[in-house]
Amino acid sequence: MSDHTATLEELTAKGYQFGFVTDIEQDTVPPGLNEDVIRLISSKKQEPEWLLEWRLEAYRHWLTMREPDWARLDITPIDYQAISYYSAPKSDADRPKSLDEIDPEILRTYEKLGIPLAEQEVLAGIRGNVAVDAVFDSVSVATSFKGKLAEKGIIFCSFSEAVHEHPELVRQHLGTVVPQGDNYFAALNSAVFTDGSFCYIPKGVRCPMELSTYFRINAANTGQFERTLIIAEPGSYVSYLEGCTAPQRDENQLHAAVVELIALDDAEIKYSTVQNWYPGDAEGKGGIYNFVTKRGLCKGRNSKISWTQVETGSAITWKYPSCVLRGDNSIGEFYSVAITRDRQQADTGTKMIHMGKNTRSTIISKGISAGQGQNVYRGLVKVLPTASDARNYTQCDSLLMGDQCGAHTFPYIEVQHPTAQIEHEASTSKVSDDQIFYCQSRGIGTEDAINLIVNGFCKEVFRELPMEFAVEAQKLLEIKLEGSVG
């Protein structure tokens, strides 16, 4: 009869598909962290004095802080002196001006990942209407479609470039949503961040295409500390997607990013993430530590920020994309699918801080645990005394595959206004043999049946993703789940 175990081993052996290493010359700063390293990073990037000062301030603050208490995470201590804080492809000495100047090895890497840098590919419709900024280790290597966006006054470039070309915008907004000393990893990032994406949508402009950044960690022993800043002026709209992969290595690598979003009156930012960092092997060796601070500020009236995330990778994920709903009638949304298998651990969720009147937030969290994976939802809904008529709806669903995995839900609710309406629903279910058998009896094979059932479970989140990425997320989930039910 059906022999699931054989398929399981076969398919698990396939493992992580993006674990290759690119062989290029890298300019890497020796491991260690002190003020000189920060000065070096800043000078390599030819940064203005104020930014160096900003970094040093963050660093000094970081020194006074303690690593967070890991709650449900089981983590090997990180040696911050063993990490290299800057690594760039050598060719970056004189930054590439166009795609032709990019090291072909890097282009091939991105090709392998299925990310088109070359605009002709995009124009040929292979990946649809998406502008891409690609970050390779510490630096941004290429941004496509820049010209077309510039026509509308949209700025979409690497963070470093923004520091040089648009210093006033960067200086005005940097750290206004996630202050330097916000938390341990945000402080570390503020001190040593190397690159990232910058995006500015002018007043009344609807960004005509998806903006997208791909992050790739390549060099060994490096951390990746990127910083993303998105500003949506009044009445503007942008949809942004972030994707990530890393080579397969035995040691853990640290990824500590900061993302700041600012939405002014009537503006809307949709931020979608498909995270597929290397999760470590089946025994829990290696993998990325993904400690990320993501926060959006709904600064203006009627503004809206929507986070959608599909978290499939990393050894440990620690991440709470949040919304500060300051403007009256502003809306915050969080849609999340987090999947853990083998020894992966995910502690993720959101914070919705209601400050303005009549603010609304929606949280839909779907956790999938397979193998020995551990999945935690941790969320805070806070209604401040200024927030009359605030409303929140939270739904946390967990799906268990197998009996060695776990799902845990920690909803925190703090309400300081009597008119608040808070709703919370939670469920835990299993992919049942009955469901699989039912599909099989209709001619659908086991693997397809599992995919079908899991996709059904994730539907409310997937439908929030831009079309082409929803398809990608589904595929990723399929790869991820192969052989997960024996």
Next chain:
Amino acid sequence: MLKIENLHVSVEDTEILKGIDLEIRPGEVHAIMGPNGSGKSTLASIIAGRDDYEVSAGGIQFLGEDLLELDPEDRARMGLFLAFQYPVEIPGVNNLYFLKAALNAQRKARGEDELDAMEFWELVTERMRRVQMDEAFLKRPVNEGFSGGEKKRNEILQMSVLEPRFAVLDETDSGLDIDALKTVADGVNAMRSPERGFLVITHYQRLLDYIVPDVVHVMMDGRIVRTGDKDLAKALEAEGYALFRENPEPAIAQHA
């Protein structure tokens, strides 16, 4: 087309089927009746390929193949269908998508072209009219929130779309109102053909007024204790199972 010989099946050391012999030829409709817990659904599950059971002796042949060697999906692809006594809910997966995935998986396995969205829509809406189901059910998640009767009707819809060569209906009539019963029976009768076989499990003679069987079997305690024509069902309705309890006689004579 389906031949069961001396089938013994147990679960956790308890024998549930204690030697079943049954042969169904193309074009035939057989009915099985029997008290609760006599093993009817177990037989249906074994035919469809559920692997919670242990077959300790005997076997099943379907279209000349050793059925027990095949995965459930391969049985379905050969044209076997089971209408479940308790249809399963699949949240988030809409009925339309599910049906299309099922039909195309079967067509693909048989080397036929997959149907595109338009072709499938035409097929499925035509079949829905046959079982008098509203199109709204296509957008709803598979069986989720369906009433008992709607679930049963949905099974018949699936059968009409998949057009199996042999179908087992496990108490598809239970929980149906009179009109729904007629609709379901019409759905089955519309599919009756010289090439297609049916095994209808039911507690009620009433269904057999609409789907008239060629052969009726009475199953008790894991055995077929009597086999006859449609009048056997009527006798059963009149007398109950007590008759067979007191005086069980071997039923295999006809099929040996």
